Amino acid sequence: MLHVLETRVPPPIVLLLAAALMWCLANLSPASLRWPGTGWLAAALGTAGLALNLVPKWWFGRAGTTVNPMRPQATSRLVVAGPYRFSRNPMYLGHALLLLAWASVLAQPFALAGVGLYLAWITRFQILPEERMLAERFPDAYPAYRRRVRRWL
Template identity: 45%
Template sequence: MPTLENRIPPPLVATLFALCMWALAAVLPKVAVSDTLRLIATAALVALGAFFCLAGVLSFRRARTTVNPLKPQTASALVSSGIYRLSRNPMYLGFALFLAAWAVFLASPWALLGVLGFILYMNRLQIAAEERALEALFGAEFSRYKSAVRRWL
């Protein structure tokens, strides 16, 4: 599957999983939950996802390095400060939280399979390739960072 690595922009991957989640929710049973509770939980997950995404982008901008996930070999700095002290992939974590919010909004436990699918896809076809590129660029510095900070959270 190396030909699929780093080929599809992560926001598009998340959108495709969101569409699959919507399709699942349309045909499978939903959970009966009050609209108020569902909307509060959805809003909280969206806010948390936005926090992780924006914090990740701002950290990259401060370091003056690329945000383009399709070309990790063009990174000019290893970002390990700010939100990157908590997660090696805060932007992808943010997308996963958006998908979790979508599943809650849909009131479909089956839609949570989309979150799992997104995480598996990202681990195998996006993050693994990015980490190989960062290892080649930053060597031992990236190895130390990788051993100190978890991939997701």
């Protein structure tokens, strides 16, 4: 029954929902993790997250294939260069880093739950269906790529 949710919710929406949940959870917690370097940490994580979300899109465009996560079946080429040499999912990794930056800004321990929930949702409802489709579409190349490159890092 849950398969109806696969590739149905755009990942940026999942990101925003996780960020909103983190804000709500942070407001429930009296504890604070704020320290003098929190702002710098948030800036570094946010910059890395933004880069990991934008640069892979350029590689998809260069390869002439779709970047639309709602239509993985429209993939025409397997992208294995650039950031895809290190992670099979650099854009989702970029989202996770953006959420870690937000958690750093919120400086509340409960906010980190949103990062975990984002990773769980994206893995189950976006990445696993994408991986199944890629294995079907590229039966030789994708399994070899999958053996060489980890899902996250």
